[in-house]
Amino acid sequence: MKIDLSNTAIHWFKEEVDLKNGDKVRFYVKIYGSSPVQEGFSLAFTVDNEPIDIAVKTEKEGLTFFIEGADLWFFNGHDLHVDYNKEIDELEFSYVLPGEK
Template sequence: MKLTITNEAAKWYIEEMGLVPGDSIKFFGKVYGPHGGFSFAIAKEEPTNPLMLITEEGVNFYVEQFDEWFFNDKEVNIKMRADGYEPEYEVIVK
C-alpha cells in the first residue's frame, strides 16, 4: 500500500475544507450505490491507528489500519486534475 498527495492537491483540500495545520483527513473505502460497489471517501477525523500517514502543509492525510482491506494492494496517488478544478485519484493495483 502506498499513498501520495501532491502539494497542490493538499492545498485544494485545505482551502475547500477550511483545514488548519494539525488537522487530519482520513481516506477510506465505502460502499457506494445500489449495486454494492466501492469508492473512495474522505473525512476530517483524527487518526487512531494509521496504516499510512503523510503530512503536507501541516495537515495529515492518512489511511487507518482498519481500512487496509481496501488499500492493501493499491498505490493511490492524489494530484490535481489537468484543468485544476479538483483532485483526482490515480489508483494502481499491485
C-alpha cells in the first residue's frame, strides 16, 4: 500500500492546516460516513507528531503523511490518493488497487 498526494493537496495542507516542515499528518478511520472501500466508515486526518505504529508513510515537501497499522484494514488493499478539488474547496480521497489507474 502507498499514499500519494498531489501538489495541490500538499499546498492545501500547508495553507489551510498551517503545516510546517517536520509536521506529521495521520489519516485515520472514523465511524459513520461512506467510502467506496468500507460501508459505514470514512477517512479523516489529524496532525499527529507522535505516531505509535506507522504502517505506511510518504514524505513530501518536509511533511510526513502516514497511516497507523490499526487502520490498514480500512483500505482493503487499496492505495490512497489525496487530491484537492478547487471547485468544491475540499480534499478528495480516492482508493486505487495497485496496478490500476
